[in-house]
Each structure stands twice: as structure tokens, then as C-alpha cells.
Amino acid sequence: MGRMPCCEKVGFKKGPWTPEEDNKLLVYVEKHGHGNWRSVPAKAGLERCGKSCRLRWINYLKPDIKRGNFSSEEDHTIIQLHALLGNKWSIIAAHLPQRTDNEIKNYWNTNVKKRLIRMGLDPLTHKPIKRNNFEDYGGGHHEQSKDTMNMDHVAQWENARLEAEARGSMLQVESHSSHHPQLMLSKIPTQLSPSSSDSLSIKHNTVYNMYDLILATNHDLPSPVSSFSVTSWKLPLVSTNIKLFTVTGTSLSSESDFNVSETSFQMIEDRVSNLQDDDITMAVEAFTTARCESLQELLRGWVPH
DNA sequence: AAGTCGTGCAACCGCAAGAAA
DNA sequence: CTTTCTTGCGGTTGCACGACT
Structure with missing residues (x-):
């Protein structure tokens, strides 16, 4: 059982996502769906690792996410x-x-x-x-x-x-x-x-x-x-x-x-x-x-x- | 106005499980 | 059966921002 190595490689951008990056990822996922996150950055034109893309999608971009104060x-x-x-x-x-x-x-x-x-x-x-x-x-x-x-x-x-x-x-x-x-x-x-x-x-x-x-x-x-x-x-x-x-x-x-x-x-x-x-x-x-x-x-x- | 501190949150990291080869 | 790959989880970090001095 291995570890996902992508984030440890140099060359991937880290830190906060820009609106442009969000948009690229959103457009890609809406068009192709998610899965095989490793290949997503290249296909979506992002300089992020797949893990980062997945996290961004799950925690922020997914359409049914409720944000704001907890009731x-x-x-x-x-x-x-x-x-x-x-x-x-x-x-x-x-x-x-x-x-x-x-x-x-x-x-x-x-x-x-x-x-x-x-x-x-x-x-x-x-x-x-x-x-x-x-x-x-x-x-x-x-x-x-x-x-x-x-x-x-x-x-x-x-x-x-x-x-x-x-x-x-x-x-x-x-x-x-x-x-x-x-x-x-x-x-x-x-x-x-x-x-x-x-x-x-x-x-x-x-x-x-x-x-x-x-x-x-x-x-x-x-x-x-x-x-x-x-x-x-x-x-x-x-x-x-x-x-x-x-x-x-x-x-x-x-x-x-x-x-x-x-x-x-x-x-x-x-x-x-x-x-x-x-x-x-x-x-x-x-x-x-x-x-x-x-x-x-x-x-x-x-x-x- | 500038500096400090505390808080909230996004994002990263390492690990593990399960699937696929 | 072993190795590799992908996904998911939980802990932690670090930045942005507002409150306070």
C-alpha cells in the first residue's frame, strides 16, 4: 500500500486557490465528472497535484455544500x-x-x-x-x-x-x-x-x-x-x-x-x-x-x- | 496609525485501507 | 501473493482578518 506521492514532487503549486483555478476545476469536473484525481490537474490545465484538486472539490467547490454559521x-x-x-x-x-x-x-x-x-x-x-x-x-x-x-x-x-x-x-x-x-x-x-x-x-x-x-x-x-x-x-x-x-x-x-x-x-x-x-x-x-x-x-x- | 494577539478557516501532510494490476 | 495506485481520513499548520491596545 503506497502513499500518494504527487504532493511531494516539486513543481506543483501550493497554497490558496485562485478563482481562475477554481473555475478550471469546476468546469472540468462538471464536464468529465470526478475520479482518477491524479490525472485531473493535467487535463484541467492546473498546476496542482491531484490530491489538492480533490480536496478543493470536496471541501469547497462541490455544489451542495452549505457554508456559513452552524445552526x-x-x-x-x-x-x-x-x-x-x-x-x-x-x-x-x-x-x-x-x-x-x-x-x-x-x-x-x-x-x-x-x-x-x-x-x-x-x-x-x-x-x-x-x-x-x-x-x-x-x-x-x-x-x-x-x-x-x-x-x-x-x-x-x-x-x-x-x-x-x-x-x-x-x-x-x-x-x-x-x-x-x-x-x-x-x-x-x-x-x-x-x-x-x-x-x-x-x-x-x-x-x-x-x-x-x-x-x-x-x-x-x-x-x-x-x-x-x-x-x-x-x-x-x-x-x-x-x-x-x-x-x-x-x-x-x-x-x-x-x-x-x-x-x-x-x-x-x-x-x-x-x-x-x-x-x-x-x-x-x-x-x-x-x-x-x-x-x-x-x-x-x-x-x- | 502601527503593532500585537486571537480566531477562523483553507489547505497540507502523513497514514491507512481497499482496489487494481 | 505482492506491488502499485487511488481514495479517504484525521491531525496539524499557516495565513488572513478583525479586535484590541
Whole structure:
């Protein structure tokens, strides 16, 4: 497996694209389509490497790209997906069809990341930053900072927004290849059973009432493939001492001090009960744990204290 | 007006995966 | 099976520009 060498060769122009170059590339792609980018510069009359042309097309010239400020919905989708997936910008971008992965990555690095830090959350894990670490990020003082004091307001606002979104949205996480199976994640509001809710704090109620999980697998496809659209994401937050539920063998069992509604739990169990493949079982376990934990931690940071 | 600093964003780089030869 | 080529991803860099002093 080699590397694309073209950009390392001398003679190719680098730096910002001019309108003339943009036009040449645009005209060429509109006429001939894209693909085989290596040959594009010569055919289009550009002194750029193919990689540069491809990038320019994907990130800037492609006609269906939405530019400008991110809406609050987009913002929130990015935060949620990042909590779930980590820096999987291309997958996140797949949920925001008119945004490029580069744009989302930039938005994260220049905007969301700093906001999370100000809120006392680790941008990598979405977990609350310990005081010492928080100071390392440039936040935190012996006395409560302005940002920290504002967190209650931020939390209330975010919490309301999350609840609203949780009622309607559906995330579809899929692998790059169209013939890979899909893992569907639905966010649905759930009700805790009355008998169990007493044992939960108000805070936990708020958090765990909001999200549940449905795993849907496509059983028409070869099972060994399906595990790797999950595990290859290198899921964040896999290691922790909190488990909402885990997959054991081919059935689910709860082993947490938190609660999940019986109805939704049954749904999950039904969905995964037919899984035979060990890899899928492990993948589902990792995925389930990571997703729930990251969402819990994310939300916990926003829940009013 | 000039200099400094911070921010946002386009673009580059290196690496890896998968397809093709 | 090995090598080469192409595409795609994520991290990082550096420039442009506006705000501030």
C-alpha cells in the first residue's frame, strides 16, 4: 500500500486557490465528472497535484455544500455524535449532509471544543474535567469562575434542548461502504417504571429518562462484516466503572445501579437476541457501553445542579 | 496609525485501507 | 501473493482578518 506521492514532487503549486483555478476545476469536473484525481490537474490545465484538486472539490467547490454559521441543531448534532463517536468527522459529516468533515472538524476545534472546556468538560471524553486538569485547560480557580457560575444557565438551556431533540431525532450510523450493514440508533424518550424511580436521584432521572437505545442489525448480511463497522470506530470511553447494560452471550442483562424502562429494555433485548456471532456481541457491548456512558457524562455536565 | 494577539478557516501532510494490476 | 495506485481520513499548520491596545 503506497502513499500518494504527487504532493511531494516539486513543481506543483501550493497554497490558496485562485478563482481562475477554481473555475478550471469546476468546469472540468462538471464536464468529465470526478475520479482518477491524479490525472485531473493535467487535463484541467492546473498546476496542482491531484490530491489538492480533490480536496478543493470536496471541501469547497462541490455544489451542495452549505457554508456559513452552524445552526443550533447542527451544533447539537455535532456534540452528540462526537460524544458518541469521538473524532470520526466523516461519520459525523454524514449526518449533516451539506457540511464537510473538514468544516465540522474546524468548527469543533475552534468553537465547540472551547465551549466544552469553559463548561468544565473534557473535549475528548465529554467528562467533567477534574479541578487540576481543568486548570491545565486554562479554566478553574479557587473561587468559582464566571463561566462556572454561568454553567447552571447553560445546563438548563442545553437540557431543554436535548429533551426536545430526543423526541424527534434519529441517528443513522453506517459504515462507509454501502453494502455494509447498518446500525441504527434511535433516541427516544422513555419513562422509568414507577417502582424503580424512587431509587434514582432527580439528576439521574433527568438523564436516563431521556435516552434509550435501539440496536438494529441487518441480518441479511454476513455477520462478521457487521461487527467492524462498530468496533473499528475505536470507541471512546469504553473503560469506566459504570455500565448501563451489557450484552452477555446473546441476551442483554442489566448490571447497573441505573434504570432503564422495561419496555425499551425489552426492545433492545429483542433486537440483539438473535445475534450469534461473538464479534457482534462484543461490538454491541462496547458500543452500547460507550454510547450510554458518553451520553450520560455529556448530559450530566449539563444537568442543573 | 502601527503593532500585537486571537480566531477562523483553507489547505497540507502523513497514514491507512481497499482496489487494481 | 505482492506491488502499485487511488481514495479517504484525521491531525496539524499557516495565513488572513478583525479586535484590541
